[in-house]
Amino acid sequence: MDHHAKAFDDGTQTKLLIYGSYLRAWLKVFTHTPHYKGEALNFFDFFSGPGKDPDGSKGSPAILLDELAKQRGEIFSAKRDIRIYFNDRRKRKTKILAEVCQEYNLPWVPTIDSQEFEDSYADQINLIGNGPSLVFLDQCGVKHVNKARFQELARKDKTDILFFFASTHQKRFNEQFDNDLDIPSDTPIQLVHRAVADQYRSWAPDNYYVGDYSIRKGNGNVYGLIFGSGHRLGMLKFLQTIWDEKVGGDANFPMEASKMQGSLFDGFEKTKLELVQDEIQEGILGGTLRTDLDVLTLCLSRGALPSKAAKPIYKEMREAGIIAYERGSAPRISEIVLKEPRNINLRNGG
Numbered sequence: 001m002d003h004h005a006k007a008f009d010d011g012t013q014t015k016l017l018i019y020g021s022y023l024r025a026w027l028k029v030f031t032h033t034p035h036y037k038g039e040a041l042n043f044f045d046f047f048s049g050p051g052k053d054p055d056g057s058k059g060s061p062a063i064l065l066d067e068l069a070k071q072r073g074e075i076f077s078a079k080r081d082i083r084i085y086f087n088d089r090r091k092r093k094t095k096i097l098a099e100v101c102q103e104y105n106l107p108w109v110p111t112i113d114s115q116e117f118e119d120s121y122a123d124q125i126n127l128i129g130n131g132p133s134l135v136f137l138d139q140c141g142v143k144h145v146n147k148a149r150f151q152e153l154a155r156k157d158k159t160d161i162l163f164f165f166a167s168t169h170q171k172r173f174n175e176q177f178d179n180d181l182d183i184p185s186d187t188p189i190q191l192v193h194r195a196v197a198d199q200y201r202s203w204a205p206d207n208y209y210v211g212d213y214s215i216r217k218g219n220g221n222v223y224g225l226i227f228g229s230g231h232r233l234g235m236l237k238f239l240q241t242i243w244d245e246k247v248g249g250d251a252n253f254p255m256e257a258s259k260m261q262g263s264l265f266d267g268f269e270k271t272k273l274e275l276v277q278d279e280i281q282e283g284i285l286g287g288t289l290r291t292d293l294d295v296l297t298l299c300l301s302r303g304a305l306p307s308k309a310a311k312p313i314y315k316e317m318r319e320a321g322i323i324a325y326e327r328g329s330a331p332r333i334s335e336i337v338l339k340e341p342r343n344i345n346l347r348n349g350g
């Protein structure tokens with residue numbers, strides 16, 4: 001089915017909202033950091049489509065160009081060059097995209113390619129990470145981001161990736177795909193995309209962070225986005241993006257509501273958040289998590305937003321008199337922790 005034959009549905013709009021919000025945050029980071037001075041910022045959109053849907057709603061290329069137009073002043077002040085690469089195998093779509101790009105009349109002229117993904121990826125791979133890079137892989141199904149490709153991208157310096165994955169298809173036709181994933185057919189449908197993310201997480205190199213967002217479509221199928229970054233700040237920004245008021249969590253449906261209420265059906269299992277909270281508490285008490293940076297890093301590596309996972313635990317431990325919590329030395333959960341970590345002091349001096 002042609003993704004651009006009909007207006008984007010709600011799930012697609014949410015996916016694009018996340019892409020746009022993350023893109024905005026990513027650009028702000030790189031127009032305000034002294035790091036990688038003089039290096040161009042690179043955007044790769046390998047499944048770009050024509051730029052918009054039949055109703056004129058903006059697709060990923062227009063979302064990028066909009067954001068560049070909005071942050072044009074900051075990009076110039078930071079003396080950043082911008083490189084943009086779009087690809088779609090349908091020439092009909094890239095022709096329309098070329099017109100859309102022209103309308104923006106930006107100082108940075110995108111490269112527009114029309115190749116099979118494998119060929120365009122082979123052409124671009126050496127350019128990815130050559131300067132801070134954001135790679136968007138809005139594939140239609142499950143095929144293109146296999147283990148080898150994921151690991152190749154995850155090892156790229158200064159590179160964040162965001163890709164779509166049709167997780168229900170993977171579960172349903174698991175044996176038919178040779179993309180290295182294995183999602184058993186008894187995986188609960190509401191957790192299927194998280195199971196996919198867990199597999200990518202298990203393939204990630206050390207100190208690499210993987211986030212996920214699940215999208216239930218009108219037909220009940222669950223798909224989603226997977227995010228990957230070698231930088232804690234990148235992961236924190238992704239988690240903040242999906243938990244902000246516009247998106248509102250790690251799924252567009254109540255993924256674990258029944259578990260939190262301990263329904264008999266779900267067997268009183270703990271939620272993902274509760275499991276991370278147990279780890280935080282045990283780590284602080286056991287002395288393996290000594291600073292708020294250790295705790296933040298644990299949250300990020302489990303794909304949990306620190307303000308959801310760590311903040312309530314700090315509060316609980318402070319109220320129970322377990323951790324010292326004086327103004328000016330209390331453990332924190334925001335990005336300041338990356339620059340100025342604080343020790344977590346146990347009251348018994350441990």
Ligand SMILES: C[S@@+](CC[C@H](N)C(=O)[O-])C[C@H]1O[C@@H](n2cnc3c(N)ncnc32)[C@H](O)[C@@H]1O
Nearest residue numbers: 003047048049059060088089090115116117138
């Ligand atoms: C889900 S759509 C992408 C939508 C786009 N991000 C947007 O916001 O409009 C996937 C696109 O990838 C293209 N496509 C599908 N398979 C491809 C392949 N193997 N290589 C290159 N492009 C492909 C399709 O023509 C389609 O436009």
